[in-house]
Amino acid sequence: MQAVSAIEEKDGSVWIRVRVQPKASREGVTGEAQGRIRIALTAPPVDGEANAALVAFIAKTLGLPKRGVEITAGTRGREKTIRVEGLRLIDVRAKLTETGRKE
Numbered sequence: 001m002q003a004v005s006a007i008e009e010k011d012g013s014v015w016i017r018v019r020v021q022p023k024a025s026r027e028g029v030t031g032e033a034q035g036r037i038r039i040a041l042t043a044p045p046v047d048g049e050a051n052a053a054l055v056a057f058i059a060k061t062l063g064l065p066k067r068g069v070e071i072t073a074g075t076r077g078r079e080k081t082i083r084v085e086g087l088r089l090i091d092v093r094a095k096l097t098e099t100g101r102k103e
Helices: 049-062 089-102
Strands: 007-010 013-021 028-033 036-040 069-073 079-084
Touching: 007 089, 013 049, 013 089, 028 089, 049 069, 049 079, 049 089
Parallel strands: 013 036
Antiparallel strands: 007 013, 013 079, 028 036, 069 079
């Protein structure tokens, strides 16, 4: 059985599987585990605040406008799938890895 990658490219988009930790003391990429990128967010998981914070964090980290980042699955849970437009897989992986090292 092949392991699932946290970041994949298909249909002209890059798909990122994440696990979000809301209400963290600071925001950032905290690692990769079980086929998902782990992201800490300071926003609470109420009224869509964590989802909005996640889109803003990914857009800022990747240097994209917010309209280029969309949560396609998992809007009510911690595990989410995000579609990114305008970058290649190698660029997304490099930027997320670089951000994780700064923490």
